[in-house]
Amino acid sequence: MSSKNNLLVNLENAGVYKSPKWLIKGVSLEVRRGQIVTLIGPNGSGKTTTAKMVLSILEPDEGSIKRYTDKIAYVPQKINIDWTMPLRVVDFMRLTNNLNDNEVSESLNQTGVEKLFKEQIHGLSGGEFQRVLLARAIAKKPELLVLDEPVQGVDFNGEIDLYNIIKNISANLNCGILLVSHDLHFVMSATDHVVCLNGHICCSGKPSTVIKDKAYIELFGEHRSKTLTYYQHDHDHTHNSDGSVSS
Amino acid sequence: MFDDFFTRALVTGIGIAIITGPLGCLVIWRRLSYFGDTLAHSALLGVTLAYAFSLNIAFSVFIISAVIALLLLNLQKRTRLAGDSLLGLLAHSTLAIGLVLMGFLSSIRFDIMGLLFGDILSVTVEDIALVWIGGSVILGILYFIWKSLFSATVNFDLASAEGMQPNIYNMIFTLLLAGVIALSIKMIGTLLITGLLIIPAATSRNITNNPKQMVFVAILIGILSVTIGLFTSLEFNTSSGPSIIVIAIILFIISLIPLELRGKLQK
Numbered sequence: 001m002s003s004k005n006n007l008l009v010n011l012e013n014a015g016v017y018k019s020p021k022w023l024i025k026g027v028s029l030e031v032r033r034g035q036i037v038t039l040i041g042p043n044g045s046g047k048t049t050t051a052k053m054v055l056s057i058l059e060p061d062e063g064s065i066k067r068y069t070d071k072i073a074y075v076p077q078k079i080n081i082d083w084t085m086p087l088r089v090v091d092f093m094r095l096t097n098n099l100n101d102n103e104v105s106e107s108l109n110q111t112g113v114e115k116l117f118k119e120q121i122h123g124l125s126g127g128e129f130q131r132v133l134l135a136r137a138i139a140k141k142p143e144l145l146v147l148d149e150p151v152q153g154v155d156f157n158g159e160i161d162l163y164n165i166i167k168n169i170s171a172n173l174n175c176g177i178l179l180v181s182h183d184l185h186f187v188m189s190a191t192d193h194v195v196c197l198n199g200h201i202c203c204s205g206k207p208s209t210v211i212k213d214k215a216y217i218e219l220f221g222e223h224r225s226k227t228l229t230y231y232q233h234d235h236d237h238t239h240n241s242d243g244s245v246s247s
Numbered sequence: 248m249f250d251d252f253f254t255r256a257l258v259t260g261i262g263i264a265i266i267t268g269p270l271g272c273l274v275i276w277r278r279l280s281y282f283g284d285t286l287a288h289s290a291l292l293g294v295t296l297a298y299a300f301s302l303n304i305a306f307s308v309f310i311i312s313a314v315i316a317l318l319l320l321n322l323q324k325r326t327r328l329a330g331d332s333l334l335g336l337l338a339h340s341t342l343a344i345g346l347v348l349m350g351f352l353s354s355i356r357f358d359i360m361g362l363l364f365g366d367i368l369s370v371t372v373e374d375i376a377l378v379w380i381g382g383s384v385i386l387g388i389l390y391f392i393w394k395s396l397f398s399a400t401v402n403f404d405l406a407s408a409e410g411m412q413p414n415i416y417n418m419i420f421t422l423l424l425a426g427v428i429a430l431s432i433k434m435i436g437t438l439l440i441t442g443l444l445i446i447p448a449a450t451s452r453n454i455t456n457n458p459k460q461m462v463f464v465a466i467l468i469g470i471l472s473v474t475i476g477l478f479t480s481l482e483f484n485t486s487s488g489p490s491i492i493v494i495a496i497i498l499f500i501i502s503l504i505p506l507e508l509r510g511k512l513q514k
Contacts, residue, residue, distance in 0.1 A: 055404075056407070072408060074404070082278075086452060087458060091458055096405070096406065096409040
Protein backbone atom coordinates (compact mmCIF):
# COMPACT_ATOMS: atom_id res chain seq x y z
CA MET A 1 0.00 0.00 0.00
CA SER A 2 1.45 3.34 -0.95
CA SER A 3 1.82 6.00 1.69
CA LYS A 4 -0.72 8.13 -0.17
CA ASN A 5 -3.51 5.75 0.78
CA ASN A 6 -2.83 6.38 4.43
CA LEU A 7 -3.21 10.11 4.17
CA LEU A 8 -6.41 11.31 5.87
CA VAL A 9 -6.13 15.07 5.80
CA ASN A 10 -3.64 17.52 4.44
CA LEU A 11 -3.44 21.24 5.22
CA GLU A 12 -1.22 23.37 3.05
CA ASN A 13 -0.25 26.86 4.13
CA ALA A 14 -3.78 27.31 5.50
CA GLY A 15 -4.94 30.35 7.46
CA VAL A 16 -8.14 31.74 8.96
CA TYR A 17 -8.81 35.48 9.03
CA LYS A 18 -11.27 37.01 11.43
CA SER A 19 -11.42 40.77 11.29
CA PRO A 20 -9.11 42.44 12.27
CA LYS A 21 -6.44 39.74 12.40
CA TRP A 22 -5.33 36.32 11.31
CA LEU A 23 -6.28 33.73 13.94
CA ILE A 24 -3.78 31.37 12.39
CA LYS A 25 -1.63 31.60 9.32
CA GLY A 26 0.60 29.37 7.25
CA VAL A 27 -0.31 25.99 8.76
CA SER A 28 0.86 22.95 6.86
CA LEU A 29 0.28 19.58 8.41
CA GLU A 30 -0.97 16.13 7.60
CA VAL A 31 -2.53 13.30 9.55
CA ARG A 32 -2.10 9.70 8.46
CA ARG A 33 -3.80 6.51 9.51
CA GLY A 34 -2.40 5.10 12.76
CA GLN A 35 -0.66 8.35 13.60
CA ILE A 36 -1.19 10.69 16.56
CA VAL A 37 -0.47 14.30 15.68
CA THR A 38 -0.62 16.84 18.49
CA LEU A 39 -1.09 20.57 18.49
CA ILE A 40 0.47 22.45 21.39
CA GLY A 41 0.84 26.15 22.13
CA PRO A 42 -0.31 28.88 24.51
CA ASN A 43 -3.92 30.12 24.79
CA GLY A 44 -5.08 31.92 21.67
CA SER A 45 -2.32 30.39 19.57
CA GLY A 46 -4.78 28.92 17.06
CA LYS A 47 -4.96 25.28 18.18
CA THR A 48 -8.75 25.05 18.20
CA THR A 49 -8.97 27.13 15.01
CA THR A 50 -6.63 24.69 13.29
CA ALA A 51 -8.66 21.73 14.53
CA LYS A 52 -11.84 23.37 13.24
CA MET A 53 -10.25 23.82 9.83
CA VAL A 54 -9.41 20.14 9.72
CA LEU A 55 -13.04 19.40 10.62
CA SER A 56 -14.41 21.79 7.98
CA ILE A 57 -16.24 23.80 10.63
CA LEU A 58 -14.11 26.71 9.43
CA GLU A 59 -12.99 27.08 5.84
CA PRO A 60 -9.46 28.42 5.32
CA ASP A 61 -9.25 32.00 3.97
CA GLU A 62 -5.91 31.18 2.38
CA GLY A 63 -4.08 28.01 1.53
CA SER A 64 -5.82 24.71 0.98
CA ILE A 65 -7.14 21.65 2.74
CA LYS A 66 -7.73 18.19 1.36
CA ARG A 67 -9.68 15.52 3.21
CA TYR A 68 -9.50 11.91 2.17
CA THR A 69 -12.14 10.55 4.53
CA ASP A 70 -15.58 11.52 5.76
CA LYS A 71 -15.61 9.11 8.68
CA ILE A 72 -14.71 11.80 11.16
CA ALA A 73 -15.45 12.05 14.89
CA TYR A 74 -14.95 15.10 17.05
CA VAL A 75 -14.52 15.67 20.77
CA PRO A 76 -15.00 19.42 21.15
CA GLN A 77 -13.38 21.49 23.86
CA LYS A 78 -16.60 22.67 25.38
CA ILE A 79 -20.25 21.80 24.97
CA ASN A 80 -23.08 23.50 26.76
CA ILE A 81 -26.34 21.64 26.67
CA ASP A 82 -29.19 23.78 27.85
CA TRP A 83 -31.55 22.45 30.52
CA THR A 84 -34.52 23.01 28.18
CA MET A 85 -33.31 20.00 26.19
CA PRO A 86 -33.90 16.75 28.09
CA LEU A 87 -31.06 14.52 27.03
CA ARG A 88 -29.87 11.20 28.42
CA VAL A 89 -26.38 9.89 27.84
CA VAL A 90 -27.82 7.24 25.50
CA ASP A 91 -29.57 9.92 23.39
CA PHE A 92 -26.34 11.87 23.20
CA MET A 93 -24.43 8.76 22.11
CA ARG A 94 -26.81 8.40 19.16
CA LEU A 95 -26.55 12.04 18.12
CA THR A 96 -24.91 11.54 14.74
CA ASN A 97 -24.86 7.76 14.74
CA ASN A 98 -27.37 4.92 14.68
CA LEU A 99 -26.37 2.61 17.50
CA ASN A 100 -28.23 -0.16 19.30
CA ASP A 101 -28.18 -0.43 23.09
CA ASN A 102 -25.35 -2.97 23.07
CA GLU A 103 -23.10 -0.79 20.95
CA VAL A 104 -23.80 2.18 23.22
CA SER A 105 -22.97 0.14 26.35
CA GLU A 106 -19.83 -1.24 24.80
CA SER A 107 -18.46 2.20 23.96
CA LEU A 108 -19.39 3.63 27.35
CA ASN A 109 -17.70 0.64 28.92
CA GLN A 110 -14.46 1.45 27.10
CA THR A 111 -14.24 4.81 28.84
CA GLY A 112 -15.47 3.41 32.15
CA VAL A 113 -18.88 5.10 32.32
CA GLU A 114 -21.28 2.29 31.40
CA LYS A 115 -23.35 3.00 34.51
CA LEU A 116 -24.25 6.46 33.18
CA PHE A 117 -26.29 4.98 30.28
CA LYS A 118 -29.64 6.45 31.33
CA GLU A 119 -28.39 9.48 33.27
CA GLN A 120 -29.32 13.01 32.24
CA ILE A 121 -26.44 14.81 30.53
CA HIS A 122 -27.03 17.83 32.79
CA GLY A 123 -26.29 15.83 35.93
CA LEU A 124 -22.82 14.65 34.87
CA SER A 125 -19.62 16.01 36.37
CA GLY A 126 -17.05 17.59 34.07
CA GLY A 127 -14.91 14.47 34.05
CA GLU A 128 -17.82 12.11 33.42
CA PHE A 129 -18.95 14.28 30.54
CA GLN A 130 -15.48 14.15 28.95
CA ARG A 131 -15.62 10.34 29.15
CA VAL A 132 -19.04 10.29 27.50
CA LEU A 133 -17.76 12.62 24.76
CA LEU A 134 -14.85 10.28 24.11
CA ALA A 135 -17.10 7.19 24.16
CA ARG A 136 -19.40 8.83 21.61
CA ALA A 137 -16.47 9.54 19.32
CA ILE A 138 -15.15 5.96 19.65
CA ALA A 139 -18.58 4.53 18.88
CA LYS A 140 -18.47 6.22 15.48
CA LYS A 141 -15.44 4.07 14.56
CA PRO A 142 -13.87 7.02 12.80
CA GLU A 143 -10.94 7.07 10.40
CA LEU A 144 -10.02 10.52 11.63
CA LEU A 145 -10.54 11.51 15.26
CA VAL A 146 -10.07 15.10 16.39
CA LEU A 147 -9.74 15.62 20.15
CA ASP A 148 -9.69 19.12 21.58
CA GLU A 149 -8.30 18.89 25.10
CA PRO A 150 -10.09 15.62 25.85
CA VAL A 151 -8.97 15.24 29.48
CA GLN A 152 -9.91 18.62 30.91
CA GLY A 153 -11.73 18.28 34.21
CA VAL A 154 -10.75 14.63 34.58
CA ASP A 155 -9.03 13.56 37.81
CA PHE A 156 -5.39 12.48 37.84
CA ASN A 157 -5.93 8.71 37.54
CA GLY A 158 -8.67 9.26 35.01
CA GLU A 159 -6.31 11.34 32.93
CA ILE A 160 -3.88 8.42 32.65
CA ASP A 161 -6.81 6.10 31.82
CA LEU A 162 -8.09 8.35 29.07
CA TYR A 163 -4.68 8.81 27.51
CA ASN A 164 -4.25 5.05 27.47
CA ILE A 165 -7.64 4.73 25.81
CA ILE A 166 -6.63 7.30 23.21
CA LYS A 167 -3.43 5.39 22.46
CA ASN A 168 -5.48 2.18 22.13
CA ILE A 169 -7.97 3.80 19.77
CA SER A 170 -5.26 4.75 17.35
CA ALA A 171 -3.95 1.18 17.44
CA ASN A 172 -7.27 -0.73 17.42
CA LEU A 173 -9.21 1.35 14.95
CA ASN A 174 -6.11 2.19 12.92
CA CYS A 175 -7.38 5.74 12.70
CA GLY A 176 -5.50 9.00 12.59
CA ILE A 177 -5.77 11.25 15.62
CA LEU A 178 -5.35 15.00 15.81
CA LEU A 179 -5.02 15.96 19.45
CA VAL A 180 -4.99 19.39 21.06
CA SER A 181 -3.36 19.06 24.44
CA HIS A 182 -1.74 20.98 27.26
CA ASP A 183 -0.27 17.83 28.74
CA LEU A 184 3.28 18.08 27.43
CA HIS A 185 4.22 14.86 29.18
CA PHE A 186 1.74 12.80 27.19
CA VAL A 187 2.41 14.75 24.01
CA MET A 188 6.14 14.14 24.16
CA SER A 189 5.96 10.53 25.26
CA ALA A 190 3.10 9.04 23.27
CA THR A 191 2.54 10.95 20.06
CA ASP A 192 4.17 10.66 16.68
CA HIS A 193 4.27 14.20 15.47
CA VAL A 194 4.10 17.50 17.36
CA VAL A 195 3.09 20.85 15.91
CA CYS A 196 3.88 23.83 18.10
CA LEU A 197 1.64 26.81 17.31
CA ASN A 198 1.67 30.49 18.18
CA GLY A 199 -0.43 32.13 15.47
CA HIS A 200 1.76 30.23 13.02
CA ILE A 201 3.84 27.06 13.19
CA CYS A 202 6.80 27.72 15.51
CA CYS A 203 8.29 24.33 15.00
CA SER A 204 7.13 20.82 14.24
CA GLY A 205 8.44 17.31 13.97
CA LYS A 206 9.03 14.28 16.15
CA PRO A 207 8.76 14.98 19.89
CA SER A 208 12.47 14.37 20.33
CA THR A 209 13.28 17.02 17.72
CA VAL A 210 10.72 19.55 18.93
CA ILE A 211 11.87 19.63 22.54
CA LYS A 212 15.34 20.63 21.39
CA ASP A 213 14.01 23.37 19.14
CA LYS A 214 14.84 26.95 20.20
CA ALA A 215 11.36 28.20 19.30
CA TYR A 216 9.80 25.55 21.52
CA ILE A 217 12.06 26.31 24.49
CA GLU A 218 11.38 30.01 24.09
CA LEU A 219 7.60 29.44 24.04
CA PHE A 220 7.33 27.09 26.98
CA GLY A 221 10.19 28.43 29.08
CA GLU A 222 13.49 26.79 29.90
CA HIS A 223 12.37 25.15 33.12
CA ARG A 224 9.33 23.37 31.74
CA SER A 225 11.09 22.22 28.62
CA LYS A 226 13.90 20.76 30.75
CA THR A 227 11.44 18.91 32.95
CA LEU A 228 10.08 17.40 29.81
CA THR A 229 13.48 16.43 28.58
CA TYR A 230 13.63 14.41 31.75
CA TYR A 231 10.27 12.79 31.02
CA GLN A 232 11.35 12.03 27.52
CA HIS A 233 14.36 10.21 28.91
CA ASP A 234 12.09 8.35 31.28
CA HIS A 235 9.92 7.29 28.38
CA ASP A 236 12.89 6.04 26.35
CA HIS A 237 13.80 3.79 29.22
CA THR A 238 10.32 2.30 29.49
CA HIS A 239 10.17 1.86 25.80
CA ASN A 240 13.44 -0.09 25.80
CA SER A 241 12.26 -2.44 28.49
CA ASP A 242 8.98 -3.01 26.64
CA GLY A 243 10.73 -3.69 23.36
CA SER A 244 12.70 -6.68 22.26
CA VAL A 245 16.04 -4.86 22.35
CA SER A 246 17.77 -5.19 25.69
CA SER A 247 20.13 -2.48 26.81
CA MET B 248 -69.29 15.25 9.83
CA PHE B 249 -67.81 18.73 9.25
CA ASP B 250 -71.23 20.40 9.12
CA ASP B 251 -70.96 21.65 12.62
CA PHE B 252 -68.74 24.75 13.06
CA PHE B 253 -67.56 23.40 16.40
CA THR B 254 -66.40 20.08 14.93
CA ARG B 255 -64.56 21.97 12.22
CA ALA B 256 -62.83 24.12 14.83
CA LEU B 257 -61.87 21.06 16.87
CA VAL B 258 -60.47 19.15 13.90
CA THR B 259 -58.46 22.18 12.75
CA GLY B 260 -57.19 22.98 16.22
CA ILE B 261 -56.05 19.42 16.85
CA GLY B 262 -54.28 19.46 13.47
CA ILE B 263 -52.44 22.63 14.44
CA ALA B 264 -51.51 21.23 17.86
CA ILE B 265 -49.93 18.17 16.23
CA ILE B 266 -47.67 20.40 14.10
CA THR B 267 -46.81 22.93 16.79
CA GLY B 268 -45.74 20.20 19.27
CA PRO B 269 -42.47 19.14 17.62
CA LEU B 270 -41.72 22.56 16.13
CA GLY B 271 -42.39 24.20 19.50
CA CYS B 272 -39.85 21.87 21.14
CA LEU B 273 -37.26 22.86 18.56
CA VAL B 274 -38.13 26.53 19.07
CA ILE B 275 -37.46 26.40 22.79
CA TRP B 276 -34.38 24.17 22.46
CA ARG B 277 -32.91 26.61 19.99
CA ARG B 278 -34.00 29.69 21.99
CA LEU B 279 -35.98 30.96 19.05
CA SER B 280 -39.16 32.07 20.88
CA TYR B 281 -38.65 35.65 19.84
CA PHE B 282 -37.90 34.59 16.28
CA GLY B 283 -41.28 32.84 16.12
CA ASP B 284 -42.84 36.01 17.44
CA THR B 285 -41.13 38.07 14.73
CA LEU B 286 -42.41 35.79 12.01
CA ALA B 287 -45.89 36.03 13.49
CA HIS B 288 -45.75 39.85 13.55
CA SER B 289 -44.65 39.93 9.95
CA ALA B 290 -47.64 37.74 9.11
CA LEU B 291 -49.83 40.83 9.37
CA LEU B 292 -47.94 42.28 6.41
CA GLY B 293 -48.47 38.98 4.61
CA VAL B 294 -52.22 39.12 5.21
CA THR B 295 -52.41 42.73 3.99
CA LEU B 296 -50.57 41.83 0.81
CA ALA B 297 -52.85 38.84 0.32
CA TYR B 298 -55.89 41.14 0.37
CA ALA B 299 -54.19 43.74 -1.83
CA PHE B 300 -53.27 41.30 -4.58
CA SER B 301 -56.02 38.72 -3.91
CA LEU B 302 -53.57 35.98 -3.00
CA ASN B 303 -54.11 32.96 -0.78
CA ILE B 304 -53.46 34.15 2.78
CA ALA B 305 -51.41 31.15 3.86
CA PHE B 306 -49.25 31.40 0.75
CA SER B 307 -48.66 35.12 1.16
CA VAL B 308 -47.83 34.80 4.88
CA PHE B 309 -45.41 31.97 4.12
CA ILE B 310 -43.58 34.03 1.50
CA ILE B 311 -43.29 37.07 3.78
CA SER B 312 -42.08 34.93 6.70
CA ALA B 313 -39.48 33.28 4.50
CA VAL B 314 -38.29 36.67 3.25
CA ILE B 315 -38.03 37.93 6.84
CA ALA B 316 -35.98 34.88 7.82
CA LEU B 317 -33.58 35.46 4.92
CA LEU B 318 -33.37 39.18 5.75
CA LEU B 319 -32.41 38.28 9.29
CA LEU B 320 -29.57 36.03 8.11
CA ASN B 321 -28.38 38.79 5.82
CA LEU B 322 -28.55 41.48 8.53
CA GLN B 323 -26.57 39.26 10.89
CA LYS B 324 -23.72 39.27 8.39
CA ARG B 325 -23.78 43.05 7.93
CA THR B 326 -24.02 44.33 11.47
CA ARG B 327 -22.88 43.28 14.89
CA LEU B 328 -26.16 44.19 16.57
CA ALA B 329 -27.39 41.38 18.80
CA GLY B 330 -29.93 38.92 17.45
CA ASP B 331 -32.77 40.13 19.68
CA SER B 332 -32.28 43.74 18.52
CA LEU B 333 -32.45 42.66 14.88
CA LEU B 334 -35.57 40.60 15.58
CA GLY B 335 -37.23 43.54 17.32
CA LEU B 336 -36.33 45.73 14.38
CA LEU B 337 -37.82 43.31 11.88
CA ALA B 338 -40.90 42.44 13.97
CA HIS B 339 -42.04 45.99 14.54
CA SER B 340 -41.07 47.39 11.16
CA THR B 341 -43.03 44.69 9.33
CA LEU B 342 -45.96 45.15 11.72
CA ALA B 343 -45.91 48.91 11.08
CA ILE B 344 -45.58 48.52 7.31
CA GLY B 345 -48.48 46.06 7.38
CA LEU B 346 -50.68 48.52 9.27
CA VAL B 347 -49.73 51.45 7.02
CA LEU B 348 -50.49 49.45 3.88
CA MET B 349 -53.79 48.45 5.40
CA GLY B 350 -54.67 52.16 5.56
CA PHE B 351 -54.22 52.45 1.79
CA LEU B 352 -56.62 49.59 1.20
CA SER B 353 -59.55 51.47 2.67
CA SER B 354 -61.97 49.78 0.29
CA ILE B 355 -61.47 46.46 2.09
CA ARG B 356 -62.79 45.92 5.60
CA PHE B 357 -60.22 44.30 7.82
CA ASP B 358 -61.11 42.33 10.86
CA ILE B 359 -58.10 43.43 12.93
CA MET B 360 -59.17 41.46 15.99
CA GLY B 361 -59.49 38.38 13.81
CA LEU B 362 -55.95 38.86 12.51
CA LEU B 363 -54.45 39.39 15.93
CA PHE B 364 -56.26 36.64 17.79
CA GLY B 365 -57.54 34.39 15.03
CA ASP B 366 -61.03 33.02 14.59
CA ILE B 367 -60.99 29.28 14.80
CA LEU B 368 -64.80 29.09 14.88
CA SER B 369 -65.04 30.43 11.32
CA VAL B 370 -62.85 27.81 9.65
CA THR B 371 -64.11 26.20 6.47
CA VAL B 372 -63.64 22.68 5.14
CA GLU B 373 -60.89 24.10 2.87
CA ASP B 374 -59.09 25.40 5.94
CA ILE B 375 -59.22 21.94 7.49
CA ALA B 376 -57.75 20.47 4.32
CA LEU B 377 -55.02 23.13 4.28
CA VAL B 378 -54.02 22.47 7.90
CA TRP B 379 -54.04 18.68 7.61
CA ILE B 380 -52.36 18.42 4.20
CA GLY B 381 -49.89 21.25 4.86
CA GLY B 382 -49.27 19.85 8.33
CA SER B 383 -48.54 16.38 6.97
CA VAL B 384 -46.02 17.83 4.54
CA ILE B 385 -44.31 19.80 7.33
CA LEU B 386 -44.22 16.81 9.68
CA GLY B 387 -43.04 14.54 6.87
CA ILE B 388 -40.09 16.81 6.11
CA LEU B 389 -39.36 17.18 9.83
CA TYR B 390 -39.31 13.41 10.30
CA PHE B 391 -36.96 13.04 7.37
CA ILE B 392 -34.44 15.66 8.56
CA TRP B 393 -34.85 15.04 12.31
CA LYS B 394 -31.44 13.48 13.02
CA SER B 395 -29.47 16.21 11.28
CA LEU B 396 -31.61 18.98 12.67
CA PHE B 397 -31.52 17.59 16.18
CA SER B 398 -27.75 17.13 16.21
CA ALA B 399 -27.34 20.69 14.93
CA THR B 400 -29.62 21.84 17.76
CA VAL B 401 -27.49 20.09 20.40
CA ASN B 402 -24.20 21.36 19.06
CA PHE B 403 -23.56 23.11 15.75
CA ASP B 404 -19.81 22.41 15.61
CA LEU B 405 -20.21 18.73 16.39
CA ALA B 406 -22.91 18.31 13.74
CA SER B 407 -20.84 20.25 11.25
CA ALA B 408 -17.64 18.26 11.94
CA GLU B 409 -19.45 14.94 11.60
CA GLY B 410 -21.00 15.72 8.25
CA MET B 411 -24.58 16.59 9.27
CA GLN B 412 -24.56 19.84 7.24
CA PRO B 413 -26.30 21.96 9.89
CA ASN B 414 -26.51 25.12 7.75
CA ILE B 415 -28.83 23.51 5.23
CA TYR B 416 -31.06 21.96 7.89
CA ASN B 417 -31.25 25.17 9.92
CA MET B 418 -32.51 26.89 6.79
CA ILE B 419 -35.12 24.17 6.16
CA PHE B 420 -36.23 24.43 9.79
CA THR B 421 -36.78 28.18 9.39
CA LEU B 422 -38.96 27.55 6.36
CA LEU B 423 -40.97 24.92 8.27
CA LEU B 424 -41.55 27.42 11.06
CA ALA B 425 -42.74 29.98 8.52
CA GLY B 426 -45.01 27.25 7.14
CA VAL B 427 -46.62 26.52 10.51
CA ILE B 428 -47.29 30.20 11.12
CA ALA B 429 -48.80 30.53 7.66
CA LEU B 430 -51.10 27.54 8.24
CA SER B 431 -52.34 28.60 11.62
CA ILE B 432 -52.55 32.39 11.34
CA LYS B 433 -56.22 32.41 10.43
CA MET B 434 -57.23 30.17 13.32
CA ILE B 435 -54.93 31.32 16.11
CA GLY B 436 -53.86 34.82 15.08
CA THR B 437 -50.51 36.61 15.03
CA LEU B 438 -50.35 37.37 18.74
CA LEU B 439 -51.15 33.92 20.06
CA ILE B 440 -49.39 31.50 17.71
CA THR B 441 -46.08 31.77 19.58
CA GLY B 442 -47.97 30.80 22.72
CA LEU B 443 -49.22 27.61 21.12
CA LEU B 444 -45.68 26.83 19.95
CA ILE B 445 -43.97 27.44 23.27
CA ILE B 446 -46.33 26.70 26.15
CA PRO B 447 -47.12 23.01 25.44
CA ALA B 448 -43.41 22.35 24.74
CA ALA B 449 -42.39 24.09 27.98
CA THR B 450 -45.02 22.13 29.92
CA SER B 451 -43.77 18.91 28.38
CA ARG B 452 -40.18 19.68 29.40
CA ASN B 453 -41.24 19.75 33.06
CA ILE B 454 -42.47 16.16 32.99
CA THR B 455 -40.24 14.34 30.48
CA ASN B 456 -36.62 13.21 30.41
CA ASN B 457 -35.72 12.58 26.79
CA PRO B 458 -36.20 14.43 23.51
CA LYS B 459 -38.66 12.08 21.82
CA GLN B 460 -40.83 11.85 24.90
CA MET B 461 -40.84 15.65 25.12
CA VAL B 462 -42.06 15.94 21.53
CA PHE B 463 -44.89 13.44 21.96
CA VAL B 464 -46.04 14.85 25.29
CA ALA B 465 -45.95 18.36 23.80
CA ILE B 466 -48.32 17.17 21.06
CA LEU B 467 -50.67 15.61 23.64
CA ILE B 468 -50.67 18.75 25.77
CA GLY B 469 -51.34 20.85 22.67
CA ILE B 470 -54.32 18.66 21.74
CA LEU B 471 -55.59 18.80 25.32
CA SER B 472 -55.28 22.61 25.38
CA VAL B 473 -57.16 22.98 22.11
CA THR B 474 -59.93 20.57 23.11
CA ILE B 475 -60.53 21.89 26.63
CA GLY B 476 -60.03 25.47 25.39
CA LEU B 477 -62.68 25.13 22.71
CA PHE B 478 -65.21 23.49 25.02
CA THR B 479 -64.58 26.22 27.59
CA SER B 480 -65.13 28.94 25.00
CA LEU B 481 -68.38 27.25 23.96
CA GLU B 482 -69.56 26.90 27.53
CA PHE B 483 -68.65 30.39 28.77
CA ASN B 484 -68.90 32.17 25.43
CA THR B 485 -65.29 33.42 25.61
CA SER B 486 -63.13 33.99 22.54
CA SER B 487 -61.69 30.70 21.38
CA GLY B 488 -58.00 31.51 20.63
CA PRO B 489 -57.30 33.11 24.01
CA SER B 490 -59.24 30.35 25.80
CA ILE B 491 -56.91 27.75 24.26
CA ILE B 492 -53.85 29.64 25.47
CA VAL B 493 -55.33 30.10 28.95
CA ILE B 494 -55.87 26.34 29.22
CA ALA B 495 -52.32 25.76 27.98
CA ILE B 496 -50.91 27.98 30.69
CA ILE B 497 -53.06 26.28 33.35
CA LEU B 498 -51.62 22.93 32.22
CA PHE B 499 -48.14 24.45 32.47
CA ILE B 500 -48.80 25.50 36.07
CA ILE B 501 -50.06 22.00 36.89
CA SER B 502 -46.89 20.53 35.38
CA LEU B 503 -44.84 22.51 37.90
CA ILE B 504 -46.58 21.05 40.95
CA PRO B 505 -45.01 17.57 40.98
CA LEU B 506 -41.55 19.14 40.75
CA GLU B 507 -42.25 21.26 43.81
CA LEU B 508 -43.53 18.24 45.72
CA ARG B 509 -40.52 16.16 44.72
CA GLY B 510 -38.23 18.94 45.94
CA LYS B 511 -39.98 18.97 49.32
CA LEU B 512 -39.85 15.21 49.67
CA GLN B 513 -36.09 15.22 49.06
CA LYS B 514 -35.60 17.75 51.83
